[in-house]
Every structure is written in structure tokens, then in C-alpha cells.
Amino acid sequence: MWTHRLARLASSRWHTTYHPLRLHQKHLTTAQTSEFLRPFIFAVHPDFFGRHPKERAVNEYSLQQLYNHLENIRQQSVQASPKDLTFYLRNSQGQAFRTVTVSLLTRDVYTTVSNILKTCSLSTKDLQGFSPNPAAPFPRPIDWHHSYYTYTGKKNPNVATHQARHRAKDSLRYFLKTTIVEARKNIESSLPVREETDRLHAILQEDLQLEDLRWMSRWDLNTYRACLKSLGKLLREHPDIISNLKGKTLVIGNFTGVTREGYIMLSSKDVEHQWLSSLSSLPRQMRILCSLSTAERHLSDALGGITITRACSIYIMPAGIYLGLLKKLGNALRRFSQTTEGQRSLQRIGRGALANIEMNVTSDSGRLSAFSDGTLHVTASTQPLDLIDFLLENKHKVKYIKRKHQRYLFEETAAIQSCMEELNLAGLTKEDSVTAEEMMLCCKRLVENPVELGVSLNDTRLCIGHIYTKRWGGELCIPWNWNY
Structure with missing residues (x-):
């Protein structure tokens, strides 16, 4: 492709x-x-x-x-x-x-x-x-x-x-004028698929007593409907594995296994026997979450009580890979602490100095960064001295970012609701890479002067992202920083 x-x-x-x-x-x-x-x-x-x-x-x-x-x-x-x-x-x-x-x-x-x-x-x-x-x-x-x-x-x-x-x-006005008529037709023609998908979703969530059932894939709704049908068929043929799912969050996405958050993932690209193998071994896979908590506690203790968080909508990570990253970073810090330079550097942190700071171990390589939600994202291959310098340099900055993020979350919720009502939208979502501030600003601009858009957005489904594109089922994706 x-x-x-x-x-x-x-x-x-x-x-x-x-x-x-x-x-x-x-x-x-x-x-x-x-x-x-x-x-x-x-x-x-x-x-x-x-x-x-x-x-x-x-x-x-x-x-x-x-x-x-x-x-x-x-x-x-x-x-x-x-x-x-x-x-x-x-x-x-x-x-x-x-x-x-x-x-x-x-x-x-x-x-x-x-x-x-x-x-x-x-x-x-x-x-x-x-x-x-x-x-x-x-x-x-x-x-x-x-x-x-x-x-x-x-x-x-x-x-x-x-x-x-x-x-x-390059304008939103041009994109809407050239796509909105066809988009509305696609929304109407895809309505039976949406209704059937919603029905299958509700039945499975209730029958399996799931805490939540989610779809996190770039494939269209037709693929989700097919996955729900396959899952229902699999569970009817193997009812013994239903108990393994009770009270869990089941996500159909891009890989099969257990995530670091404890979600049960099923890949939309895998076949039923791969799903069956994974669901049958869930009790064994879930035990790794206890090891994660232990590894996070040791890493937190080594860094003055910093909070190790797994929550991140962008990085969906298998629990086994995440455990390996924690151990790699923890072992590097332990070896560093046994040196004179390491002992002197770790004393700079002090016990409890980073207690209110959140740190997320995201990958094996890359660069250190502070995300828009006030979380410090680090990599497992980071040198201990560089990590300590990074945490100390940003500990005050992220507190301010986090307070601002909380305000943006509140404003984002209000802006989405206002945008849905003022423009009479059929749906309004955003991509994971769009921040709360960006979503809030985008929604406010949409309702400021809807006449300038050149068309009515009545019964339109919008997704806020980074590029203009038309998705299956009539959903229109627009960049958050669009121009008239």
C-alpha cells in the first residue's frame, strides 16, 4: 500500500x-x-x-x-x-x-x-x-x-x-466544499454497519462482564465489526475462557497480549487460533503485572520516590517489553550507584524531592522529553547521569505544565460539547497525538464564525488530527490548526 x-x-x-x-x-x-x-x-x-x-x-x-x-x-x-x-x-x-x-x-x-x-x-x-x-x-x-x-x-x-x-x-473551506456531500452520503450508507457494530459491542461487553471494550486500530469500522463477530464465535465455541475476561478491559488493536496497564489486547490482523491461545493463557500473562509493580517500586526508590506512571494514550506497550525496559534502566542505576560519582549524583536528588513528579519509561531508545500532560518521558537506554540532570532540570517546569494541562482538559470538555451542539455534529473525536490544548483551540475556532466555513456541518462526523483526509463511513479528518 x-x-x-x-x-x-x-x-x-x-x-x-x-x-x-x-x-x-x-x-x-x-x-x-x-x-x-x-x-x-x-x-x-x-x-x-x-x-x-x-x-x-x-x-x-x-x-x-x-x-x-x-x-x-x-x-x-x-x-x-x-x-x-x-x-x-x-x-x-x-x-x-x-x-x-x-x-x-x-x-x-x-x-x-x-x-x-x-x-x-x-x-x-x-x-x-x-x-x-x-x-x-x-x-x-x-x-x-x-x-x-x-x-x-x-x-x-x-x-x-x-x-x-x-x-x-490548503484551506478547510475548500476541503469541506469538495468532500462534505459525499461524506454525508457515506454516513447514511454506513449507518446499518454502525448500528450492527454498536449492537455487537454492547452484547459482548455485557455477556463477558467486561469493564470496557475498545477499538484502537487504524482500520475502518467494517474491520471492527468483523472482529466482534469472530470474537463472539470464538467464545461460543470455547466458553471456558470467558471467566478469564471478567472485569477486564478488552482492546482490539494492533497486537495480541497484555499491556502494561493490564488491558487485554487482540490484534485485528491475527486469526482466531492466535486469539484463543492468548486468552487461554491470560492467568499466566496477568501475573507479570505483579513483577511490573515491583520493578517500578525499585526504580522509584532509586530516584528519590519519583512516581512511575504507565498511563499514556500514545504508547500502547506489551507488559513483557515494559518489564524489560524497567529492569534495564533499574540495573543501570544500581551499577551507577555503586560508583563514587553515582553516589554523589544520586545525593543531589534527595529522598522525596521528586515524589510529585510523574515519569514514564516509553522505549529502549530515543530522547528525553516533557509531554503536554506534565509527564517526563524517558528511555531505558538513558545514561544515569543524563537522567538525573534531566529530572532535576525539569521538576519545577512539569508542575506548571501539569496545572496548565488540567485547566486545558476542563476547557477541552466544554469546547467539545459546545462544538457538538452549535454545529449539530454527528460525531467529534480526536487522534491521540492531538493535545487537549490543541483540541480546545480547534473547537473554539470552529464555532467562532461557522459562516466562514462556507458549508453547514450539520450531521457531519469530524476527527481532529494533523492532515486533511476522508475516512470510511464519511468521517472527515481535519488538522487542528486549520486555516479558512
């Missing part, structure tokens, strides 16, 4: 500003683009990261951003601005991965593809045999990349032309 999308983006001719003295540019064909990017797609394809949900999500998001960048290049859009994208790459055996950052700084597909391959240490031998820019006769005009004007502060003479041509297509 990813290869086809990239090929489709490259299939059209990529235009450049014409000048009488400049020869026409050559362009990559569909087949060439697909062939040149094949090693890269194979290395980052999200389907190969099924057991690494965090890395899978990062690759899915970065690929989507890459598609948008290529599309903006095709349209000569001013939105094709320089950006850095993070990808997790598999090795040739597919047993491990490494992190790379791809910088998108160019406005032609050839150079973009070349830069991606070079950054990922992939061969460019085949690409070098294709020359996209034959020598132009002198004298020829200098066509500076738009980043030149960004960093020098000089006026870009092409900006006005680009803006006039593409402002409409």
Missing part, C-alpha cells in the same frame, strides 16, 4: 518555474520512483513493526508526512517547507531497528528520493544512473530554494504567486 501511494504521487509530472533559458526538467516515472524507493519502503514498512507499536506509529506518521511533502512539491505549494522526519529502520534480517532522521529540504522528487536513500545508508547506485537535470546553457537565472529566503529574511518573489494559486486548496 505504501509503495503504491508513493508511486501514485510520483506518476504525475513535477513542474518547475519556467524560464526561456532553462531546458525542461526530466522527471521520475512511476516505475522509477517505485523502484528507487523499494529498499526504503521495505526497511520502514509499518507492517514489519507489529511487535513494536510505538515504532510502528512513528513510521506511519512519518510516511504520511512524506506523502504530504511530495504532494506539496507536485502542487508547487508554499506548504512544502523544510522538515525533519524520524523513521525506525529494520536491518537486513528484520531482527532489529535503528533510528534515522530524514531532512526534507528540497522541492523536486529526484533530490528528495536521493536524500532519503543516502540518509538511510541505502544504495543510490541505480539512482545515479538517472540524471534529472541536464546542463542548462549559460547565462541562466538563479532559482533559490525557499529555505534561502526563510533563513536570510529576504523577500521571496515567488511567494505571492504560490499563495494565490494554492491558498484555496
Whole structure:
């Protein structure tokens, strides 16, 4: 699917500003683009990261951003601005991965593809045999990349032309006008599927006495309905495993197993016998949660009583992987504490100094960060000294962020309710990567001047995310920072 999308983006001719003295540019064909990017797609394809949900999500998001960048290049859009994208790459055996950052700084597909391959240490031998820019006769005009004007502060003479041509297509008004009629038809046609899915959902949750039943997958509602039917059939054939689910939260998502929060996960891509194997062994799998609590307590004690939290809507992590991360970080701190430097550094924390600070161990590699909810996110491979410095530098900052986040949560709830009522929406949701502040600001702007949208949103389903897209069933996804 990813290869086809990239090929489709490259299939059209990529235009450049014409000048009488400049020869026409050559362009990559569909087949060439697909062939040149094949090693890269194979290395980052999200389907190969099924057991690494965090890395899978990062690759899915970065690929989507890459598609948008290529599309903006095709349209000569001013939105094709320089950006850095993070990808997790598999090795040739597919047993491990490494992190790379791809910088998108160019406005032609050839150079973009070349830069991606070079950054990922992939061969460019085949690409070098294709020359996209034959020598132009002198004298020829200098066509500076738009980043030149960004960093020098000089006026870009092409900006006005680009803006006039593409402002409409980049606007919420244009997106709604071109999609809302079809979206309403899809909502109406998908209504029987939604009703049947809601009915199956309610029956299973009641029959299994579940605390909650959730759908957390990028697949559409048809897939969820099929999963519910398969689950119901499986439980009728094996009623002995029903007791294992009582009082639990069951999530149909991207992997099968038990999460660090204690949720029971079933992958929408697995077959019934894999579900049966996992559900039958639930008592044994749930025992690992006790080990998690012990490992978290030891890590908290080593860091002056800091609160170790598992709550994070972005990182859905198997309990076994999470236990390995806790042990890795805990062992590193224990070895560090046995050195003179370590003892002196740990004394800087002091008992109880970080008691009201929340820390989340998110992955094996990456960077330290403070999230919008006031939680400090750290990686298991962080050096103890760097971790201590990071915690001490941010302990006061995150307290302020957390208070602000609580205020935003309250305002977000009110803004969503107001938006639903004022615009008479059929549904309003958001992606996990959208913060409470972003959602609140988006909803407030939608109701400020609905006439400016150009269409009525009556009975429309909206999802607030980062890009414009139309989903199955008529749901329209818009960026939280949309423009008219």
C-alpha cells in the first residue's frame, strides 16, 4: 500500500518555474520512483513493526508526512517547507531497528528520493544512473530554494504567486466544499454497519462482564465489526475462557497480549487460533503485572520516590517489553550507584524531592522529553547521569505544565460539547497525538464564525488530527490548526 501511494504521487509530472533559458526538467516515472524507493519502503514498512507499536506509529506518521511533502512539491505549494522526519529502520534480517532522521529540504522528487536513500545508508547506485537535470546553457537565472529566503529574511518573489494559486486548496473551506456531500452520503450508507457494530459491542461487553471494550486500530469500522463477530464465535465455541475476561478491559488493536496497564489486547490482523491461545493463557500473562509493580517500586526508590506512571494514550506497550525496559534502566542505576560519582549524583536528588513528579519509561531508545500532560518521558537506554540532570532540570517546569494541562482538559470538555451542539455534529473525536490544548483551540475556532466555513456541518462526523483526509463511513479528518 505504501509503495503504491508513493508511486501514485510520483506518476504525475513535477513542474518547475519556467524560464526561456532553462531546458525542461526530466522527471521520475512511476516505475522509477517505485523502484528507487523499494529498499526504503521495505526497511520502514509499518507492517514489519507489529511487535513494536510505538515504532510502528512513528513510521506511519512519518510516511504520511512524506506523502504530504511530495504532494506539496507536485502542487508547487508554499506548504512544502523544510522538515525533519524520524523513521525506525529494520536491518537486513528484520531482527532489529535503528533510528534515522530524514531532512526534507528540497522541492523536486529526484533530490528528495536521493536524500532519503543516502540518509538511510541505502544504495543510490541505480539512482545515479538517472540524471534529472541536464546542463542548462549559460547565462541562466538563479532559482533559490525557499529555505534561502526563510533563513536570510529576504523577500521571496515567488511567494505571492504560490499563495494565490494554492491558498484555496490548503484551506478547510475548500476541503469541506469538495468532500462534505459525499461524506454525508457515506454516513447514511454506513449507518446499518454502525448500528450492527454498536449492537455487537454492547452484547459482548455485557455477556463477558467486561469493564470496557475498545477499538484502537487504524482500520475502518467494517474491520471492527468483523472482529466482534469472530470474537463472539470464538467464545461460543470455547466458553471456558470467558471467566478469564471478567472485569477486564478488552482492546482490539494492533497486537495480541497484555499491556502494561493490564488491558487485554487482540490484534485485528491475527486469526482466531492466535486469539484463543492468548486468552487461554491470560492467568499466566496477568501475573507479570505483579513483577511490573515491583520493578517500578525499585526504580522509584532509586530516584528519590519519583512516581512511575504507565498511563499514556500514545504508547500502547506489551507488559513483557515494559518489564524489560524497567529492569534495564533499574540495573543501570544500581551499577551507577555503586560508583563514587553515582553516589554523589544520586545525593543531589534527595529522598522525596521528586515524589510529585510523574515519569514514564516509553522505549529502549530515543530522547528525553516533557509531554503536554506534565509527564517526563524517558528511555531505558538513558545514561544515569543524563537522567538525573534531566529530572532535576525539569521538576519545577512539569508542575506548571501539569496545572496548565488540567485547566486545558476542563476547557477541552466544554469546547467539545459546545462544538457538538452549535454545529449539530454527528460525531467529534480526536487522534491521540492531538493535545487537549490543541483540541480546545480547534473547537473554539470552529464555532467562532461557522459562516466562514462556507458549508453547514450539520450531521457531519469530524476527527481532529494533523492532515486533511476522508475516512470510511464519511468521517472527515481535519488538522487542528486549520486555516479558512
